[in-house]
Amino acid sequence: MKNIILAEDHKVMRKGLKMLLESTNQYKVVFDAGNGLEVVEALDRGLTADLIVSDIGMPVLDGISMVRMIKEKHYQIPVLIMSMLEDDSHIFSAIRIGAQGFLTKSVDPDELFFALSKIISGERYICAALSIRIIERMVDTTFIAQSGISTSEFSSREIEILRLIGEGLTNAEMADKLFISRRTVEGHRQSLIDKTGAKNTAVLMRFAFTKGILN
Known part of the structure; x- marks a missing residue:
């Protein structure tokens, strides 16, 4: 079973995602936070996990700043960003600063679980809809x-x-x-x-x- 840290300021969304992850019996949410600072402080206290799943827009410390701080502190925990923000600037910022993946919150559960497995195994993942859009713009x-x-x-x-x-x-x-x-x-x-x-x-x-x- 893989341990997950959740960072999401909307309580209903956080609770729903936690229930979805734990319903598979493959993941256990060991800590859920309302902002990025709570995650960093938990890591400072010695909390470990296989993956962090985080929103971008959170109070106190947003998801991008949280990833930056985690990297600066050299915590070797991959981060998957899940956000309603789908513009290229947020995607590129997240990946450039060190996030291992980016999903929109509209993805279906199958793609979410696929992304989790890829990132935990050391790969990167951007959801299909965004990948296609980025490729089209590059072309x-x-x-x-x-x-x-x-x-x-x-x-x-x-x-x-x-x-x-x-x-x-x-x-x-x-x-x-x-x-x-x-x-x-x-x-x-x-x-x-x-x-x-x-x-x-x-x-x-x-x-x-x-x-x-x-x-």
Whole structure:
């Protein structure tokens, strides 16, 4: 049986996760805390465990700061971050500072248990949904960096359309603003996608920012 430390400031979430883990008879929660400082202090008192499962957003000491402090104190206990925060900055911060894994709180139990087994065995794990998103962004970034297209290949109208897309305008709103038909707007939009090879509007926007068309 593997020993787990839980750090989660929401009592209902903490209790539910504890019940889920212990229901397998493979894990035992030896300590549960409402913030990262409680975990660090418990480790200072000599508490040991096979893994720490922690939220990010906690009072007193958040999950990222807790991981940093654990590493500074040279405690050799892997940390799995579970959070509602799914933006890249939190993922990269957690992994860079020393966390061995990152899950969103929306993962199903099977993936949670899979992640626990991987991390306890010495591997790293990022949940499937986030991994796919990160890979897609890396592919898009590589595509943009390797693109030899220059802004001179766009017409002034296409650049105008691109900027309005960046402002969040719909095709109908752009048509009204530019006094052209919606079909004409759609034609310019498709032309932009064809010229850049962008598979969707999100990639097209990243292309525009990278090339300095939008700022």
